[in-house]
Amino acid sequence: STILAVTRSNAVHSLLYLIVSFLASAVVFFVLGAHFVAALEVIVYLGAIMVLFVFVIMMLNVGSETENMQNRWLSIKTWSGPAILALVLFIELAYVILTKESIPGSENIVAPKAVGISLFTQYLLGIEIAAVMLMSGIIGAYHLAQIKKKSKHRFLGGEE
Secondary structure, eight states: OHHHHHHOSSHHHHHHHHHHHHHHHHHHHHHTTOHHHHHHIIIIIIIIIHHHHHHHHHHHTOOHHHHHHHHHTTOHHHHHHHHHHHHHHHHHHHHHHHHOOOOTTTTSOOOHHHHHHHHHTTTHHHHHHHHHHHHHHHHHHHHHHOOOOBOOOSSSOSBO
């Protein structure tokens, strides 16, 4: 699904494949014993960020000129490096799952309540800065995507 997410020219279809990819990574976290991280993956990425992406894609209203540009990016030399990296990461993940050795540093397991308390007390400023950066990125993408279109209506000349 990750390969389909980056190779589809339709942004909404690509987003649906990305949702499946995030869900698969949540399953991997669950299998590795990180149940809290798997739940966060589903809640944060699938619940919040993907809905935000859907709204941004619908708001930007990308057209055929964007699809033509994306089709040029699909050459083999563009994707050979990331494909090799993905293969190496897949082999490493398979090794970790099949050997079932103890993960280094897993002795210090932190409770989910402690993570939540530290996020909203000690790291609150960082969370707010990340939220402002995400919002400014959305606003910037909206302004960059504004294209003045000429009206083809014979009575409404000029720009819309």
